[in-house]
Amino acid sequence: MSKNRPHVVIIGGGFGGLYAAKQLAGREVRVTLIDKRNFHLFQPLLYQVATGGLSPGDITSPLRSILKKAKNVQVLAGEVTRIEPRQKLVYLGEQEIQYNYLIVATGVTYHYFGQDGWRPLAPGLKSVEDALEMRRNILHAFEMAEKTGDEAERRAWLTFVVVGAGATGVELAGALGELANKTLSGEFRRIDPKQTRIVLVEGEERVLPPFTRKLSLQAADSLADLGVEIMTQTMVDEIREDGVTLRSLATDKTEELATRTVLWAAGVKVAGLGEHLAEVAEAETDRMGRIMVNADMSVGVFKELFVLGDLAHYAHQTGEPLPGVAQVAMQQGKYVAKLILAQLEGSRLAPFKYNDKGNLAVIGRNSAVAHIGRWEMSGFPAWLIWILVHIHFLIEFDNKILVLVQWAWNYWTRKRGARLITGLDDKE
C-alpha cells in the first residue's frame, strides 16, 4: 500500500469510528484505527451482559476481524495520550503518528454529578468491565440475601436501585425484573427472589423522557408488570454502602432506602482524550463537555479534524443537540468518511443531516416501546421490531448468528446462562 496516500487516523472503534473505517475500506487512503480495546462493543446489548443473559464475547467483535478484508486499514490497540492539531500529530504512547485527517470518536463516560465517591458504589454501564461489575453485584446480592440470618439485611440485599430511567435504566430494570421473577425462581431455599424490590429513580416527570407521553406510560405499565417500582421527579441525594437517600422534587422530602445494590444509568460527560482535545483545539464545549462541531462535523478552524458520536454536540439541524445513540454515530461516521473522500476528489458535500429512523427501548420478553416516524408502538409489535433491528445489526457486524440462537434459547427457557460471579481476586 502506497505510503503517499492521505493518512486518515480514527481514534475510537465504537459505532462512529468503525463506520467511518468501513466506509474508507478499499479506497485511496491509508487508515489507522486506534482503540484502547481490541474489539468493537455492541453497547445497546450491554445490559444483557449485566444481567447474565449474554456473555461479553457474544456482543463484541475483534476490530481486526471486522476489518480483516480492508487491507488499507491498520488497527492499532493502544491509548492516544496527546493530540497536536496544529502539527497534525497524535501520540500513541511514545509513538508519533502524522495524519492528514483525524476522526475522534471516543465517546463519553458516566458522570456522578461531581460525586466521584459514588462511582465504586454504583457502577455505570459503558464498558464490558462495567457490565461484569454490575453482574457481580447483582448476583452477589442474591447470594448474600440467601446467606444472612438477619431480616433487615436480607431486605437490603434484595433491594435494587436503578438511577436514571432513560433507555439503559429501563432496560436494566426490566431485565432485573425478569431475572428475579422468572430466571431465579425456585433456585433458592431461604429467600424467594420474587420478593425482590426494584426501584427505578428518575428526575424527570416520566420514564423514557425522549419518547412521547403515551409510550412513556406504556413503558411504565410494562415495568410495573415486572414488579418495578417507579419513582419519578426524584433525585439521588446520597449513595452509601448500605443505602441511598432519595429526594422528591415535588415535595422536597427525603427518603432513606436500605439497599446494597445501586446501578447507575444517569448522567454522562466527556473525560480523558475528549477533554484534552477540546483544550488543544480551543473548541467550544457544552455543559457535558461535548465538543461543539461545525455543520460538517469538523472542529473550529481545523478543517481536517472531525469529532463525532457521543463526543460531538451537533445542533445545526434542529437547534437541539443530536442524541447520544448508535444511529447518530454511525451516520456521522459514514458522512465524515464520504466528506474526506469527496475533498480528496476536489468535490464538496452538503452539511451532515441526521436521518432519524426512530427510537426503541426494550423492557422485557415480548415488551418494548418503539417510535418510528409518526408510528408509535408498544408491547409485542414493538418488541418484534426491536429484535429484528438488533438481529440486523448483529449480522451486519460479525455474522453473529449464534447470538440469535442463544437469544432464542434464553427466550424459550427463560434461562440466563451467563450468570457467573467473576473477577474475584483470590486465585486458590
Added chain:
Amino acid sequence: MSKNRPHVVIIGGGFGGLYAAKQLAGREVRVTLIDKRNFHLFQPLLYQVATGGLSPGDITSPLRSILKKAKNVQVLAGEVTRIEPRQKLVYLGEQEIQYNYLIVATGVTYHYFGQDGWRPLAPGLKSVEDALEMRRNILHAFEMAEKTGDEAERRAWLTFVVVGAGATGVELAGALGELANKTLSGEFRRIDPKQTRIVLVEGEERVLPPFTRKLSLQAADSLADLGVEIMTQTMVDEIREDGVTLRSLATDKTEELATRTVLWAAGVKVAGLGEHLAEVAEAETDRMGRIMVNADMSVGVFKELFVLGDLAHYAHQTGEPLPGVAQVAMQQGKYVAKLILAQLEGSRLAPFKYNDKGNLAVIGRNSAVAHIGRWEMSGFPAWLIWILVHIHFLIEFDNKILVLVQWAWNYWTRKRGARLITGLDDKE
C-alpha cells in the same frame, strides 16, 4: 424439610462435590454445598476460554441452576475459613455450621516450585480469572507485536512459552498453534501471525507422560504440524518479564529465550483450606500437600470426614495415587454419597474402586490422543471420541447444547469469537 435429617456439608462445587450433591439429591439427608463461586466450572475446557474459542459463560453453570430441583440441597456462596473436625463444625465467615458428614473437595492450585514471583508472569489455568488473564496476555502480545517498530521486541512478543506438557499444556500449545496459524491469519498488517513461535517445555522425556510412548510420539507429531516446538527434558530456571532461562536436563546447559508470554501448566499443590484441614485433622499428606485418605475416602480417625478429588491422595488401589482428573473426582463424589446413605441405613460399602474409563487429550482440530482400556487411538478417531465425551458431559450438566452449536461454528469457520482483551483497569 425436616431439620432432624442428618446434615451433609460439602465444600467445593467442582466435579467431586457436585457429583456427591447430585447423588444425595432427594434422599433423606439435608445437604449444604458451599463454594466460593456461584458456579460449577467445566475445567477441561478452560483452555478454550484462554485461547478465545469459548466464553466463560459457555463452560460454567450456576450451581443453583444445576441443583434447582434438589430441594434438600442448599447452595451457599462463600468461603469456609475454618474446620473443626472434633466438634464437627465448619465456619463460613462468622457463621457456624454443624455437620454430621463433611465432604471436602476444594482441589489444588498451581505451584511455582517455590518461586512465587513467577506467578504474575506466568498465569496457571485453574479458574475463570486465570483463563481470562491468559487470554488477555496472549491477545495483548499479538497487538504489541503489531505496534512495535523494534524487530527483536517483535520476536519476543511473538514467542510463547508453555511450561508443562501434560494434557493442559498440550491443549494450550495446540490451541495457540491454531490461533496463530489459522484464526489470526490475515488480520494484521505488519506482522504475520504464522511466524509465531510456540515452545512447549517439559521436564520429562516426552509430552503427555501419563500416555503410552506411542501416543506421546503421535501427539508430538501433531503439535509439530501446528508449529509447536517441543523441548523435553528441559526445566525452567528463571522467568522474567522479558524472557525465560531454560536448562536442559540432558546437557545441563542453559538457554535464554526472549519472550513476553509464559503460560504455566506445570506443578500443582494444595493450599488454603486443604492445608488447614490437613493440619486440624492431623492428616498425613504427600509432597504436594494432598491428604492421604483411607480406603473409603475418609481421613484418619474421622469416619464422617471425607476428602476427594484433586485434594485426595488415594493409593489403595494400585499403590500409586490416582490422577487428578475429573473422572476420579466424579466417581469418588458418587462413592462417598453412596457410602453415607449406606451408613445411614446401617449397611456397609466396599472400599472405593476407580473405574478407569481411559485418558484423552486434544491437540487441535481433528487431532487428539485417546487411551481407552487396551485401545489406543490418535488423530481424527481420537478427536471424535474426545468431542463425543465432552458433548455428553456438557449436556449432562446443564443441557449446554448451545456450546455445541458454538463449537460447530468455530470448527467450520475457524473463528474464535471470544477474542476480547478485558479486565483493563481504566473505565473511560
